[in-house]
Amino acid sequence: MLNIVGFGCGSYENMTIEAVRTIEKSELVVGFKTYIDLMREYFPDKEYYENGMMQERQRCEYALNEAVTKEVSLVCSGDSGVYGMACLAYELAGAMDNSPEIKVVSGVTAxxxxxxxxxxxxxxxxxxxxxxxxxxxxxxxxxxxxxxxxxxxxxxxxxxxxxxxxxxxxxxxxxxxxxxxxxxxxxxxxxxxxxxxxxxxxxxxxxxxxxxxxxxxxxxxxxxxxxxxxxxxTPRGYNNKSEKSIIIFAGTTEGRHLADYASGLNIDTHIFVATEYGEMILKDDKSFDGNKCIIHTGRLDEAEIKEEIEKINPMAVFDATHPFAVQVTENIKNACEKTTTKYIRIKRDKENYNLVNREKVRSAGSAEEAAIILSAPCYKNKKVLLTTGSKTVDVYSHLEGFKDNYYLRMLPNVQMLGEVLKSGIKNSNVICMQGPFSENMNYEMIKNYGIEVMVTKNSGNTGGTQEKINAAMRAGTEVIIIEDTGSDECIGIGLSEALKYITEIVEK
The missing domain is CATH 3.30.950.10 (Tetrapyrrole methylase, C-terminal domain)
Incomplete structure (x- = not known):
């Protein structure tokens, strides 16, 4: 019988009762020299076998062979299954024709x-x-x-x-x-x-x-x-002083405004952002009090969102994700419905943009529809600037001239950039910048790259749609605007209403 015994940090008082009793009944105790010196002090009448550092295999083989006919204890500091000898004993025993029974006796690891x-x-x-x-x-x-x-x-x-x-x-x-x-x-x-x-x-x-x-x-x-x-x-969460909490799914300017406001109130605020870049933008905002909010970073599916809602038990969930993040919104809504949690969609006002030259502007209902428009012969060899973000770049990758003639403006995120480059777009055609972009900045970019067609979304007043259109009109560049025809933006409340609602939660 081979007992693999973890004896803890080394003092007799910190050994488990099972470890003491196992060593007491053993006929032979095997271990590293330093450990055997400790065991001799506590169990002086035992037979011992010891060896030095880097001789773990020989030590284990000896203990296994002896354990075929004897009660043997192979001793390790801490717990024998945590960076200990238990794994090696099992591995070596598996190669023996007549291996002894093995029992692991747990100890207290460091x-x-x-x-x-x-x-x-x-x-x-x-x-x-x-x-x-x-x-x-x-x-x-x-x-x-x-x-x-x-x-x-x-x-x-x-x-x-x-x-x-x-x-x-x-x-x-x-x-x-x-x-x-x-x-x-x-x-x-x-x-x-x-x-x-x-x-x-x-x-x-x-x-x-x-x-x-x-x-x-x-x-x-x-x-x-x-x-x-x-x-x-490290608090486990049992003593959370505030019984009031909210969840904000951010990702837009409206989401950051909500987070800024909530951080100054006496309420537990959990803010979910998809990327580390989103977390950085929040923390860089001087009006944001990070001590009163918990930021959760990473993309979540519906089941994971539901799990977080059940864990936090908020009074309301505010969905301030991007208007075009349709699947994310659907996941949040479904998770709220399944947990009977109040769901509030933050509505971004659509922009009624002013057009100087309507002949230069075309509308599309989706990125896929925009790609169909761009597949027309009249767009062949034209330089196209995509300002619709990194997620839909693959929609355009099949188009003729994509590699050389298409440019993408996106957030400066290393992980997202790696995914974008897989589409086949040239490294030099990717412009990584953080907005907001003024009309003049958009104009200079269009002129610098010789852009003939710009694809943008109607992302509302805070999305800079008008600034992009104005710049394109000045440059004589054609614009394809993707309208958010498929989202539920008509259902929800505006930012000012959302701020008022949070205040009411705190004052209740």
Whole structure:
């Protein structure tokens, strides 16, 4: 019988009762030399086998062979299934003709014991990542760090530094700083459960300069983690003071105005944006108080929206997504209906644009219809500027001359740019800029690229439709306007009504 026993941080008091009893009944105890020295202190009458660092396989093979006829305990620090020997024992046993029975005895890993010392940093979703590159490539470690930091999970780092990896903690912090604020609450615990045990609270910026070692366990908080004296605490959400909350699905100027307004009120406001760029635009707005709002970043399907609504339980959901984001609106409406949550569509007023030369303007009911118009022989070899965003660029990619003659103006987003370039459009024909664009800016762009046809949406007064049309008329450029014929824009309330409604919720 082979027992793979995690004995925790090293002190007898922190071993589980099951671990103690398992070792007590074992005939042989096998382990790394440093661990066996600890076991001898607590269980002096046992037979022991020990070896050194990087001899895990030999140690495991010896324990397996002996366990065929004996009760053997293979001991590991922390939990034997967390960066421990349990996996190796199972792998090696699978290749044996006569393998012993294996039992894993859980222990308290450093993430848990260290968290208890420093407060309650792991009360919400978290990831545990080892910075040791002995068995994992550094490139793989980086991918995992980025994924955890990007998703705003609390991160617990094992093996943060060594003589050969003295700069790895600073490297890991630099990656996290790409996604987390410099003042993110962090903590370190050294020598858990041993003499000279210590802990310290730092910011992420300070952690980058911290001199850690192999006996250090590192905790990097999320956006909600707070410092309480010399402790770090990540709230789970049980003690939310406000019983009132709203959800805003942003993505438009109206959405940003709603978010700005709500951030100054005594109400829990959850703002959902599809991209990191949308989050950046919100945070860059000086009137936005990020301390009173929670920003959720990422595209959600209907089921995920429903899950978020059920979790937050808002008094109302405000849909301020783009008028042309028909599927997104449909998903939000359906999720609200299934959760019996009040749904409010923010209506963008249509623009009654003024035309200097009506012969230069054509209307289309969709991007597909605009592409049909552009497929006509009269548009062959003409330079076309698409100002309709990145999502519909594929609709035009089949048209003759697309690669050389079509230009796209889009938001400066790396991920979206990568998808756009797959359509076959030239790199030099993609213009990445953030609006708003004045009439003069549009005019200069049209003249600079020699644009003969511009495709735009009727996106309302805040969408800059009139400025684009004026610029095109000045330049003698033809315009194809995509009208939002398929959306439900007639149903909803205006921005001023929405602001008034939020105020009423707060005052109730």
């Amino acid at each position: 993430a848990n014991s260290g968290a208890a010392i420093i407060g309650a940093p792991l009360s919400h979703d978290f990831s545990v990542i080892s910075l040791s590159d002995l068995l994992t490539k550094k490139s793989v470690i980086e991918k995992r760090l980025r994924a955890a930091a990007m998703s705003d999970m609390v991160i617990c780092l094992y093996n943060p530094s060594s003589k050969k990896r003295a700069d790895y903690l600073a490297w890991a912090c630099s990656i996290c700083l790409e996604y987390k604020d410099e003042d993110t609450v962090c903590g370190v615990v050294r020598n858990i459960g041993r003499d000279m045990e210590s802990s310290k609270i730092l910011t992420l910026g300070q952690l980058k300069e911290y001199n850690a070692d192999m006996f250090t366990t590192v905790f990097i908080g999320n956006k909600s983690t707070v410092r309480m004296g010399e402790k770090m605490v």
